[in-house]
Amino acid sequence: MKENQAPLIMASQGEEAVVTREDILKLMKARDEIDEKIVALGGILESNRVGMTEPLVDQEGYPRNDIDVYQVRHARHKIICFQNDYKALTKRIDSSLAKYHQRLKDQGTSGTPMAMEVDSPTSEVVLSPIAKVNLVSEGSPAFHAGLKVDDVVLSFGSLDSTNFTELSQIGSLVQRSVGSMVSVKVKRNVQTVKLALIPGPWSGRGLLGCNIIPYDAIDR
Structure with a gap:
């Protein structure tokens, strides 16, 4: 093999280390593990019935007695770090x-x-639809992410057909993810499309600017 025909995994002298497929998959796995940790910490907030922004003191400035203030503060800090x-x-x-x-x-x-392999599931589990988009407001986070009316949601962040039970789960995930990227996978006609959605305030209502309904509720 000639010098100018070195394998992809080899780096030329003076070059930075060559990125391989395995390197990218390891990074993706690490990101998925972080996402799982964020979801777990979000469960702590849900159990205390708070999100990322509610005050932890009462009107008189004392720690609230209806929540575990230490637990919530710690969970919020870790979520921000993981985000x-x-x-x-x-x-x-x-x-x-x-x-x-x-x-x-x-x-x-x-x-x-590589993009094809990134979007392919890493296991044999076939995801079933969990929801459908029936409204997208112009100028909203959902609009800028590329969501479209009639998109069928296959996964929303860490939620998919293996753990999704109700729409409130999406609402909770969105509350925890303000300002952070949420990976959304949708089926559009015959194509599967992966989008990056960043929930946050905009000129309209809510943090997404779209309306999502349970897929089971659709009259097919």
Whole structure:
């Protein structure tokens, strides 16, 4: 093999280390693990019936006696830390994917595009629809994320057909994710599309600017 035909996993002298498919999959796995931790911590907030922004003191400035203040404060702090880690890993994944694709293009290496493998499930579990979008307001976070009316939701963050039971779960996840990216996978006609949604205040109502209904409620 000639020097200019080195394998993809080899780095030329003076170059930064070459990003491999395995590197990217490891980053994605680490990000999924962080997402699971955020969900678990969110359960602590749910059990105390609070989100990320409610005050922890009463009107007189004393710690609230209807919640576990220490537990909630600790959970909020950890969620913020994990959300920052999640954002950082997402940037690394995007950067690594760009480098991976560019190297394949430069070297003329054939093979399945990494983006295809990223969007493919890592197990044999086939996700069933959990909800459907029937309204998207222009200028809203959902609008900018690319959600469209009639999109069938396959997963919303860590929620999918294996653990989804009611719409309130999406509401809770959105409350915990203000300002952070939520990965949403939808089925649009015959295509599966992966979107990045960032819930947050906008000129309209709510944090998403869309209306989602349970898929089971649809008259098909």
